[in-house]
Amino acid sequence: MAINAQPVLIAGRWREAHAAGTFQSDDPVARTPLPEAFPVSTWKDCDEALDAAVEAAEAMRRLSGEQIAAFLEKYADRIEARKDDLVATAHAETALPVSPRLADVELPRTTGQLRQAAAAAREGSWAMPTIDTKNNIRSYLAPLGPVAVFGPNNFPFAFNSAAGGDFAAAVAAGNPVIAKANTTQPATSRIFAEEAAYAVEETGLPAATVQLLYRTSHADGERLVADPRLGATAYTGSRAAGLNLKAAADKAGKPIYLELSSINPVVVLPGALKSRMSEIADEFTQSCLLGAGQFCTNPGLVILLKSLESDTFVSTVIQRFQAAPAGTLLSKGVESSLAEGVTKLRKAGARLLTGDAPGDGPGYCRKNTLLEIRGAQFLDDPHVFQTEAFGNASLVVIADDIAQAEHLIERLEGNLTGCIYSDAEGADDAIYDRLAPRLGRRVGRLLNDKMPTGVAVSPAMNHGGPYPATGHPGFTAVGIPAALRRFGMLQCFDNVRPSRLPALLQDKNPTGRTWRFIDGQWTQGDIG
């Protein structure tokens, strides 16, 4: 089917897609389609990408960490050189502010991630080389094979399927990536893939190290993640689509790393409200409305204990929500699912405090929305009151007492984060001790006195958590080197002759600074 649409990147070549149709992304401010048409690929494109990726994976297994690092760094440089184009295009596709958000925060974060991943590839410690000299058994995490990356709508740069965190981790671990663009950002993704392809060529990596498809049918997406040629999948996005992919991958025994929905409960204790109510209201408002609330770690649930202070806090937040401008939402889909989520909460009995109406701006927009329920309501139907209303909305739950707050927390699903604000002088310590252990094991990251929306790219970060926040509670999508380990397979060499061992497992430390676990000790030294 010949279709006048943008080409796809397969096997190092931009070529016409085998397309079943086309789509356009929207301008979220004008609420109208952007001019360019992008192809909906058929299985033939996926199939060719998989074949090319297998060949690339083969070749990449023979590369050193240094060669992979050189590519990632060259790519980061190229992204910086094309910054204006990227920022303008992403702004047009997402309406996220040019500055500071896109130009000064997200783009530097993206190149920073690529450079951190390069450093990790160069050092090799991520692979956890482990050597038992007595038995001559040696193992490490080897590249897993081609990785399909499905990027989300809310981070056009930092989680772009062709440039973001999952991409950087998969490549740094030695794997080629088949990027499936988020359909709200095809043009942004294309620019990344263009620069990636140039960097691939300049640094001599296999042609299919980076490939780009814009869209497939759901059936083909499920076929892709289950294909025997694929090593693993990384997906960030909606729960419904993610769980369909998970079912397909699970059935085929293929690893899939998912970052799904999360409502990120925030508990504010009485002593904290007594001493710094207004400050916390500011922090909460800012965190909740940042980027129109379209963050994975957006605080969508606030748990308070019944008190005058809590009432004052809620009144203050209402004022702040009303005073703050409502941001433009990423897409029509986000706008409608936000409205639907809020409607669902209201139908279940949540009281509207403010918002739940079309926003004032010209674009996709909903007024900043705050809802409230009592703890008993939550306990009557914990499932419905954990509906994610992705965007600038949050639900306050007023618990009658500490025991009820404990029960509330015990009914929480797995979340990426959970926060507790408590009195700095210790007035809340007894309550903290009752609530924190319960909250802690239901979230990937427990915060104190800090809102969850900043996700530092730190080796100690966990951007993960129990199901259904993700598919496995042992892995993180952010944080290097840990994020790379998702894309390794444990390979063991038993009595294998020295010259046949991978460099990381030979007696001599190949970089002079790779951390290796040798006879029970972590060391950067050689053997013998």
Added chain:
Amino acid sequence: MAINAQPVLIAGRWREAHAAGTFQSDDPVARTPLPEAFPVSTWKDCDEALDAAVEAAEAMRRLSGEQIAAFLEKYADRIEARKDDLVATAHAETALPVSPRLADVELPRTTGQLRQAAAAAREGSWAMPTIDTKNNIRSYLAPLGPVAVFGPNNFPFAFNSAAGGDFAAAVAAGNPVIAKANTTQPATSRIFAEEAAYAVEETGLPAATVQLLYRTSHADGERLVADPRLGATAYTGSRAAGLNLKAAADKAGKPIYLELSSINPVVVLPGALKSRMSEIADEFTQSCLLGAGQFCTNPGLVILLKSLESDTFVSTVIQRFQAAPAGTLLSKGVESSLAEGVTKLRKAGARLLTGDAPGDGPGYCRKNTLLEIRGAQFLDDPHVFQTEAFGNASLVVIADDIAQAEHLIERLEGNLTGCIYSDAEGADDAIYDRLAPRLGRRVGRLLNDKMPTGVAVSPAMNHGGPYPATGHPGFTAVGIPAALRRFGMLQCFDNVRPSRLPALLQDKNPTGRTWRFIDGQWTQGDIG
């Protein structure tokens, strides 16, 4: 339903099961049921065990590694004190030889695993505490919650659900275990659970640290692994039963670690045969017939290149197989599935070289069996020729040439192990270089000049591999500390006040020797 059967161990108490019926295990030599009746538990038993396990998990989270280590060591001591009873009972249930196998190999291995796990719990390094001092973000692997362990039939001690490798790893990681006995070994499992319960009491661990059920319906097993109260499942056994559990756990988003079937390909290259044919035939025969071939890593597929030497090797192995006694099989089920597997291979076109007949002994027994096919036959139907015939049988594939051997290897499913025997002087090196990379990424452990049946409990061991050998290629069931990490959830503490941090994440190294990854360096030191 009141049934005269052995009690189950729930919440620290041996009590009558809520049973739907009873079963008896067989004496594999006499081919008759052993006298004791064991209960088939209904969901009510599972439900109570889960409730008790949640409570135990709660309490265990507050224990130090030292306390858990003390339990594991006490338990190991108690197992040694009850060695005669364990060996006699396991021998009656499995027909595995008392000595050396049960008394001198498997029992010391089991107590050794428990003590290694104790040392890992005490040291804490398995949890990979990771600290970013600049951002004050700290993370580690925390206990995941109650673990259900399903033990296999072929290791009554070392993989017993109430004493073996998965048990030791789950407990050392801080989790209570619900052991589901293998139904061929209920009495052996009961003795372990008795000693575990005494050790729990003596060391002051929560009563439900170890619980024991003997059998459930398949439906209840699937419900158990999917239950919200469960943290994870470890299963070792048949592929069919394992995949049903996996489907149930996957759907519920619960981690499940599986060790399924594996045919463990062995490639013997021409130069190796020229220089040490007879020696390799001995090694292969011994590995293949050890324990009547009932090892997860039993070499069930031998790949040879067409040559006179290969013919001689096969003839030699036939003689060895005919000369060696056929061991007693573990159960009627093993006997019939071995016969069925061989029949399936023969129907698909494999030529019988020796065996495929009832054994001479009184017990469950099949003659040592060797089959052969040509490479082209394998390539015509790679699926059927990878049928696992679990027991004392192996299939030889004769490849026409190196290119065909490459194709063969590329059609292999995921396996636990793969071996290549090659000439010591380098005559096979060119062929090795073509085959080893292809084999290596289809197996968890690549061996040189060594049969796969020994699985050292080494930190560098990988007893794992790509699907369908296991459910995820990044994890190992053997090897400490790596095996413990399967039972941890990544927990991150962001800006959490110092006194509220778990001991492993505080500034001071709590043991003085826990390895922690602090600001990009592995160290046993304190912060600041």
